[in-house]
Amino acid sequence: MFLALREMRHSKARYSLIMVIMLLVSFLVLFVTGLARGLAYANVSAVENMSANYFAVQSDADHAFRRSQLSDTELSAARSMVGEKNATPLAVQMSTITADGADVKADITFFAVDMDGMLKPKVVQGDGITNETKGSVVVDSKLKESGISIGSLVKDQASGLTFKVAGFVKDSSYSHTPVVYINNLDWQAMRQGTGQGGSSAQQVPYNVIALKTTSSVAAQITSKLNNVEVITQKQAIASIPGYSAEQNSLLMMIVFLFVISGFVLAVFFYVITIQKSSQFGILKAMGTKMSYLAWSVVGQVLILSVASLTISLLLTFGMNMGLPDTMPFQLKGQTIGLTSVLFIGMSLLGSLISVAKVAKVDALDAIGRTGA
Amino acid sequence: MSAKLMMKQVTHTYGDGDGARTILNHLDLTVNDSEFVAVLGPSGTGKSTFLSAAGALLTPTSGEIYIDGEPLGNKDKSALTELRLQKIGFMFQSAQLLPYLKVEEQLLYVAKLAKLSTKEAKERSAYLLKRLGIWERRNHYPEKLSGGEKQRVAIARAWMNKPAVLFADEPTASLDFSRGKEVVQMIADEVKNEGKAAVMVTHDERMLEWCDRVYHLQDGVLVEQ
Numbered sequence: 001m002f003l004a005l006r007e008m009r010h011s012k013a014r015y016s017l018i019m020v021i022m023l024l025v026s027f028l029v030l031f032v033t034g035l036a037r038g039l040a041y042a043n044v045s046a047v048e049n050m051s052a053n054y055f056a057v058q059s060d061a062d063h064a065f066r067r068s069q070l071s072d073t074e075l076s077a078a079r080s081m082v083g084e085k086n087a088t089p090l091a092v093q094m095s096t097i098t099a100d101g102a103d104v105k106a107d108i109t110f111f112a113v114d115m116d117g118m119l120k121p122k123v124v125q126g127d128g129i130t131n132e133t134k135g136s137v138v139v140d141s142k143l144k145e146s147g148i149s150i151g152s153l154v155k156d157q158a159s160g161l162t163f164k165v166a167g168f169v170k171d172s173s174y175s176h177t178p179v180v181y182i183n184n185l186d187w188q189a190m191r192q193g194t195g196q197g198g199s200s201a202q203q204v205p206y207n208v209i210a211l212k213t214t215s216s217v218a219a220q221i222t223s224k225l226n227n228v229e230v231i232t233q234k235q236a237i238a239s240i241p242g243y244s245a246e247q248n249s250l251l252m253m254i255v256f257l258f259v260i261s262g263f264v265l266a267v268f269f270y271v272i273t274i275q276k277s278s279q280f281g282i283l284k285a286m287g288t289k290m291s292y293l294a295w296s297v298v299g300q301v302l303i304l305s306v307a308s309l310t311i312s313l314l315l316t317f318g319m320n321m322g323l324p325d326t327m328p329f330q331l332k333g334q335t336i337g338l339t340s341v342l343f344i345g346m347s348l349l350g351s352l353i354s355v356a357k358v359a360k361v362d363a364l365d366a367i368g369r370t371g372a
Numbered sequence: 373m374s375a376k377l378m379m380k381q382v383t384h385t386y387g388d389g390d391g392a393r394t395i396l397n398h399l400d401l402t403v404n405d406s407e408f409v410a411v412l413g414p415s416g417t418g419k420s421t422f423l424s425a426a427g428a429l430l431t432p433t434s435g436e437i438y439i440d441g442e443p444l445g446n447k448d449k450s451a452l453t454e455l456r457l458q459k460i461g462f463m464f465q466s467a468q469l470l471p472y473l474k475v476e477e478q479l480l481y482v483a484k485l486a487k488l489s490t491k492e493a494k495e496r497s498a499y500l501l502k503r504l505g506i507w508e509r510r511n512h513y514p515e516k517l518s519g520g521e522k523q524r525v526a527i528a529r530a531w532m533n534k535p536a537v538l539f540a541d542e543p544t545a546s547l548d549f550s551r552g553k554e555v556v557q558m559i560a561d562e563v564k565n566e567g568k569a570a571v572m573v574t575h576d577e578r579m580l581e582w583c584d585r586v587y588h589l590q591d592g593v594l595v596e597q
C-alpha cells in the first residue's frame with residue numbers, strides 16, 4: 001500500500017476523476033436497485049407482508065392465485081397436517097370501485113380473509129372488522145390519495161354492493177392495485193350475488209390456502225392431496241400478474257450497470273497501468289516482488305471503490321429522504337450489502353486485467369532505456 | 373579481498389538458427405570490494421546486455437555468474453528478485469525515480485521492501501542524502517529536481533540496502549559534462565566509503581578519471597585498457 005497511497009496522493013486529480021465516475025456508477029446501481037425493489041414492493045406488498053411462507057394452490061392453476069379454486073375439503077385436509085391456526089383460506093378478486101361523494105374510480109383487489117386468522121389485516125388507522133361485521137372493509141392507505149377516508153362508502157362495480165371503509169392498512173398492494181380486505185360473510189354475498197343463482201346454499205370456494213409450515217410438510221401436502229400443489233411465497237409472488245416482467249427488465253438494467261461499471265473501471269486502470277509500465281519494470285529490477293505490485297494495483301481499486309461506494313450510499317440515503325412518497329423506492333440492509341459486495345467484486349475483477357499487464361512487464365526493460 | 377562480482381565464460385546469444393547473434397562471447401570479469409570498474413563501448417556492442425546479465429535480470433545462454441559468492445545459475449525468478457533486492461543496487465539511465473514519491477520516500481521504499489525497521493531506514497536514508505548533498509531536497513518530488521540531483525537520489529537509492537555490487541547503466545547520459553563528472557565522482561566515493569563494488573557502463577570516455585579499471589567491450593569480451 002506504500003506505493004498505492006502515495007501515488008493517489010500525488011495524482012489527486014486523476015484519481016478523483018476515477019472516483020467520481022465510480023461514484024456515479026455505483027449511485028446509479030443503488031438507485032435502480034432501490035427503484036426495482038420499491039416497484040416490486042409496491043406491486044406485491046400484500047403478499048410479501050403475509051406471515052404465510054407457503055400457499056396451497058390448485059395444481060393446474062399454474063401458481064396463479066386467481067386461476068386456482070379450493071374448497072373446504074382441501075382446507076380441512078391442510079389443517080389436519082399443519083394445524084388449525086397455520087392454514088387459512090384466501091380469496092382474491094380484482095375489481096373496480098367507485099366512492100360516494102368522491103369522483104373516483106379505482107382498480108382494487110379484494111382479499112377475502114378470515115379476520116381471526118393469520119392473514120388478518122393490521123389496521124393502522126380506524127377500526128378493524130370481524131368475521132361477523134357486515135358491509136365493512138379495511139383498505140390500503142393508498143386509496144386515501146383517491147379521496148377515500150374512514151367512513152367513506154365504496155361501491156364494487158361488479159357486484160353492485162356497497163361497503164363502508166372502517167380502517168386503513170399500510171403497504172398492501174397486489175398487482176399494483178390497493179387491496180380491500182373483506183370478511184368471508186361479505187365475500188359469500190358478493191359472489192353469490194353475481195353467481196348464476198341456485199347455489200346459494202353452497203359455500204363459494206376460495207382461491208388459495210395460506211400456510212405456515214416447513215418445506216417437508218409442504219411437500220407432503222402436495223403429494224397427498226392430488227388436486228393441490230404447495231408453492232413457496234416467492235413462487236407465489238413471481239406469479240402475480242406483471243411482477244416477473246417488471247422485475248426482469250429492471251434486473252437486466254442492474255446487471256448491465258454492473259457490467260458497465262466493471263468495464264469502465266477496468267479500462268481506466270488498464271490505461272493508467274500501460275502508461276506506467278516502464279515504472280513497473282524499474283520496480284521489478286529493483287527487487288519488488290510481483291505479489292507486492294499486484295496488491296498495489298488491487299489495493300488502489302479497493303480504496304477507490306470502497307470510498308466511492310460509501311459516498312454514493314450516503315447520497316442514496318439523502319436522496320431517499322427527499323423523494324416524494326409516490327416514488328416507490330426501497331433499499332434494505334440485505335440488498336445494500338449484496339449490491340455493495342457485487343460492486344466491489346466487479347471493480348476487483350476489472351483490476352485483474354491490469355494485474356495481468358503488470359505481470360507481463362519484464363524487469364529487463366529497465367536497462368538500456370532512455371525515456372522518462 | 374573478496375570477489376563481489378564474478379563472471380565466468382558468460383556467453384549470450386539473441387535469436388537462434390540463421391538470425392542468431394552472439395553478443396557476449398565467453399566473457400570473464402571479476403570485481404572486488406572497493407573497486408569501481410567501467411565498461412566502455414560504442415552503442416550496440418552489448419553493454420546493456422552485459423549489465424543485464426551481471427545484474428541478474430537476464431539469464432545468459434551459458435556461463436556462470438556469482439554475486440557476493442552466490443551463483444545465479446540455479447535460482448528461480450523470485451529468488452533472483454530477492455537477490456536483486458538484497459545484493460544489487462541499480463542506477464538507470466536518466467535516474468528513473470518514481471514520480472509520485474518524494475526524495476526521501478524513494479529510499480524508504482527500498483528499505484521497506486528489504487524489511488528494514490523504520491528507524492534504521494530513516495537513519496540510513498538521512499545519512500545517504502546528507503552525504504550526497506540532497507538532504508534539503510528530501511521532501512521534493514522528482515519533477516522539482518534537476519537532472520544532477522535526480523541522479524544523486526538514484527545513487528542514494530542504489531546504496532540504500534547496502535548492496536554488494538552497484539550497476540550503473542550510462543548514469544551520465546542525460547547530464548552535461550560537469551554534472552556527469554560529479555555523479556561519477558560520487559559513485560566512486562561511495563564505493564570506497566561503503567567498501568562495495570561498482571560497475572558502470574558508459575560510452576563517454578571522459579568519465580573514467582575515478583575508475584579503478586577500464587574495459588572495452590569488443591567482440592563479446594572485455595579487453596582491459
Ligand SMILES: Nc1ncnc2c1ncn2[C@@H]1O[C@H](COP(=O)(O)OP(=O)(O)O)[C@@H](O)[C@H]1O
Nearest residue numbers: 368386387395414415416417418419420421422
Ligand atoms: N532482446 C533482444 N533481441 C534481439 N537482439 C537484441 C535484444 N537486445 C539487444 N539486442 C541486440 O544486441 C546488440 C547489443 O545490444 P545492447 O546490449 O543494448 O547494446 P548497447 O547497450 O551497447 O547499445 C544490439 O545489436 C541489439 O540490437
Ligand SMILES: [Mg+2]
Nearest residue numbers: 368416419420
Ligand atoms: Mg544500452
